[in-house]
Amino acid sequence: MAVITIRPSVEKDAGALLQLARLTAEEGFGLASPQEFSTTADTIKKRIATAQSFSGESCMLTAEAGETIAGQLSFFRSPEEKYRHHGSFSMSLFPEWRGRGAGQQLMKSFLAWADTAEGLEKITLEVLAGNESARSLYRKFGFIEEGRLLRHVKFRGRYEDLLLMARLKERNGFSPPRV
Known part of the structure; x- marks a missing residue:
């Protein structure tokens, strides 16, 4: 199995x-x-610059094996005071890296970072109900389903529910003790 390294994007x-x-x-x-x-390389470069300049407010991580990028995770918080205690993340992996530990490594690194983010108490995400492998990974890291938006996504003529999942910061932080 290839060694997967996680680093800031x-x-x-x-x-x-x-x-x-x-x-x-x-x-x-x-x-x-x-x-x-319509995303461009310049758009992504701006997101990376934003994540780098707002330490503790946002995070972009890249998973790589040698010189090959396997996936990424992006987290951003709202600037509004009422919502600053939480933020949302998204994660994506190239198909050839799914099921090979890259997602798990991204989650471990992200949650370790989240432990140090001042005032962060809750992490949220959205995932398609049919994406069982992603849902399983998130549950493994302590995320629970908070809601289900029925027939919320329509793609290629098919409807799919969208799940809202979250994890609250515990006394020992976000980092999972057993993963």
Whole structure:
């Protein structure tokens, strides 16, 4: 098995992360459908710069094996005072890296980072109900289902429920004790 390294995303990752975002849209996992996809490498570079400049407010991590990017995780908090105690993340992996530990490594690194983010008490995410492998990973890391939006996503003529999942910070932080 390849050694997977997790590190903060950097500008040179933008090309591979754009390719991953486009693939994610084509698979139906992203917010945009393939024909609506408009993200550019410059957009991704700006997101990376934002994550780098707002320490504790946002986080972008890249998973790589050698010189190959396996996936990424992005987390952003709202600037509004009422919502600053929580933030949302998204994660995506190239298909050849799914089920090989990259997602688990991203989650471990992200939760360790989240433990140090001042005032962060809750982490949320959205996942398609049919994405059982992602749901299983999130449950393994202590995320619970908070809600289900019925027939919320329509892609290629099929409806799918969208699940809202969250994890609250415990006394010992977000980092899972057994994973």
